[in-house]
Amino acid sequence: MSYAANAYARVSQAALSPREAEAAVLIKAAARLQTIQDNWDAQQSGLNDALGFNRKVWTILSSAATEPDGPLPQELKAGLARLSAFVFTRTFDLMVEPAAEKLTALIRINRELANGLRGNP
Template identity: 80%
Template sequence: MSYAANAYARTAQVALTPREAEAAVLIKAAARLQAIQDNWDVQQTTLNEALGFNRKVWTLLSSAATEPDAPLPEELKTAMARLGAFVFTRTLDAMIEPSADKLTALIRINRELASGLRGNP
C-alpha cells in the first residue's frame, strides 16, 4: 500500500465515532467466527483464537455498558449484562465441545448489535 493510502487508512480509523468503532470490532469478530463456521474442516484450528478475540470484545462492551456511571438506562445495562453472560457461556461451551453450530448465535448477536450501533436496527 502506498504512503498516501496508509495515511488515509489511519485517518479513517481515527475519524470513527465510538459507536462506529464498537460496530466495526463486532463485525470483525463475527467475520472471523463466520469464516471458521463456513470452512469448519479447514479452519477449526483457529477456533479458540477467534473465540478468545470475541470474548475480549464482549468483556470490554459489557464492562463499559454496565458501569454505574454509564449513560444508559438501567434496563439496557441489565440487558447488556445478560447478553454478555450468554456470550461468555456460549463461548466457553464452544471451546469445551467445539461445533460449527455453536457459532451461529455468537455471529448473529455480534451482527445484530453492530447493526443497532450503526443505527440500522
C-alpha cells in the same frame, strides 16, 4: 494489504465515532467467526483465537456499557449484562465442545448489535 491501504485504514479508524468503532469491532469479530464456520474443517484450528478476540470485545463492551455511573438506562444495562453472560457461556461451551453450528448465535448477536449501533435495527 499495501502500505497505502494500511495507512488509509488507520486514518479511517481514527475518524470513527465511538459507536461506529464498537460496531466495526463487532463486525470484525463476527467475520472471523463466520470464516471459521464457513470453512470448519480447514479453519477449526483458529477457533480459540477467534473466540478469544470475541471474548475480549465483549469484555470491554460489557464493562463499559454496564458501569454503575454510565449513561445507559438501567434496563439496557441489565439487558447487556444478560447478553454478555450468554456470549461468555457460549464461548466457554465452544471451547469445551467445538461445533460449527454453535457459532451462529455469536455471529448473529455481533451483527445485530453492530447494526443497532449504526442505527440500522
